[in-house]
Amino acid sequence: MIFSELYSAYYDTVARVLKAAVEHPLKKDELRDIIEKNAFGESILNIEPALAEGRWQLIRPDGSTPLRYPPSTPMTTLEKRWLKAVYADPRIGLFTDEDIFPGVEPLFTAADCCVFDKYSDGDPYDDEAYRKTFRLMLDAIEKRYPLSIDTVNRKGGTAHLVMMPEYLEYSEKDDKFRLRGSGCRYGDTVNLARIVRCEPYEGTFSRAPRTRLRPRTQKVEFELIDKRNALERVLMHFAHFEKQAERIGFDRYRVTISYDRDDETEMVIRILSFGPMIRVTAPKHFIELIKERLKAQKSCER
């Protein structure tokens, strides 16, 4: 059962309160501080009075607790079964070579579920060199040291770069990891599968000027006509972006989506996939990108 109070933010927050109270009687400010850091909006208002008024008899009026040990709850069967399933995923080898919980039935297996529309040229998770690079990157991100990287570009040439790794970005659709880093003048993204050498950088690292990591956010606005269930399909498809939608007529909607400029071509393609259900209305250069493709298509038909 997923929807259980055992996993609730209330229980989690009270566990943190009690952990501190086992060490020393809590002052009001300290109690409030722990609650505010861990609970959601409304629960912040509920937890403190419930403890103070003795509805939850876990903290005495002097801030001490009758508990003797820092609270802990063993893993539930559900949690163990989920982890067991995760440890059978091909991607787990990127993190560890160990198995977990012998004898526990996985919550699901590869035969029970699949992602049916990811691209077929995903990263080689079984490859030893790839795993080694992946683990080195996690270490470098955590400990904040720069990496010296050789990577192969689309045309087969090699590029060398030094960057401060910031985080790894995963796309389920591409089934690929990319390293996002900073301080490198040649870009801030490296596909892990294209890396042929990766080592800690031993030299003095100085950030190249005018390098960026934050996305250059662009907006595209389009009108949508709700035929063939287009409203639901479009809004679901673009749900992972920051977006706004408004009704402008009986079956017409205006949608604005924010996207990273680097992904503009992908955005054009995704909008085209909805055919005449979508008409881009701004910005001008985006309309031109769509028109160029349509003009090229027209020329294909002659």
Add this chain to the structure above:
Amino acid sequence: MREFYVYGFKSRDEYSRKSARSYDDEKRRLESWLGDYMQFRQTPEGKTVFLSIDSRVSRHNPLYAAWKTKSFTDGDMTLHFILFDILQSPGTALTLKEITGLVDEYLSSFDEPRMFDSSTVRKKLNEYVSEGIVVSEKRGKTMYYRRAEDADLPDPDVLDFFSEAAPCGVIGSFLLDKADSHRDHFAFKHHYITGAMDSEIVCQLFAAMSEKRSITIESINRHKDRLSENRVVPLRLMISAQSGRQYLMAYVPRLNRIISFRTDNIASVRPGEVSERFDELREKLDGMIPNMWGVSTQSRSGGRMEHVEFTVRYSESEAHIHQRLEREKRCGTVERIDDHTSRFSADVFDSSELVPWIRTFICRIIDFSFSNKALEAQFREDIEEMYRLYGLGEVTEDDLQ
């Protein structure tokens, strides 16, 4: 939540399926869990509330918060922490009487101590036995209770990643809540988060599949706004990385067919008897996969199978287009006609599922053919309509340049 997040354009009056009061309750709850992502817009129809989340920026699925809000009684909360303090070590096994007596001792230091009778304590212990966090064992005629063996949490990186990338990731999020604070090392692109809302249903489907059990599902027909019941054999969860939808593929005895059900339309799952045909039916599904582009197992034209093919032309500098066809195809074959031309062809149950993908090649499609002629005509008309939408209906000199 789905309406606020996916749609986000409805005003209070437009939530027809719910009363104004339940709209207000829902909005208040969302504000509490997801206040940082909530936005407002004033329109002539009234104030519109919506959730706007860039899942590439938010490192963890904010919708998981909804699963961490189960209500409980004051007694549940008090008893939980005291019980696990009493059962601090897996080596400590106590009887119900001993545990109830110790609970009283813990509470005796309060001015007005709560009293828990032994049946309440027993009920709570049995709940915990079924969750796997307490173990009960009979010695003679007496039942003893002890804490289940603890297990170390995996590396936080494992939890950070799989709580977003694995099915039922909310369970990883529960585990992360117990972990010490740490820096996130992952972000997620093209990341759909709405599946989180189906976690309980998906979990029940997995349980049924692991026991090879039939189930009765109650599903919502959103267009007709009504519920229907189907007895089915669940065979596989099919997840789309390109739309965020999740589908159950299931055999429906009434229709003698394997069909798909969207998990967000499933309202409840009731387990039934073990199906002796489970393995055979799953094999049948495996045999169908090479002819499925998406999750549809039935053509719209009434034919058993539909053929679709299209040819694209690309320039010297666009050799990657052939690779695109290869890596993006889910079934069928890609053939290189010459250095600048490739052809995709497939036999599928429902060729309409390929149409959005084929449109992504607009600007280089030199030929296409569907055995479903109505669909072919529709595809052609749609492209014509796109020309008109962008003022390209007439051929001009500019077009040729």
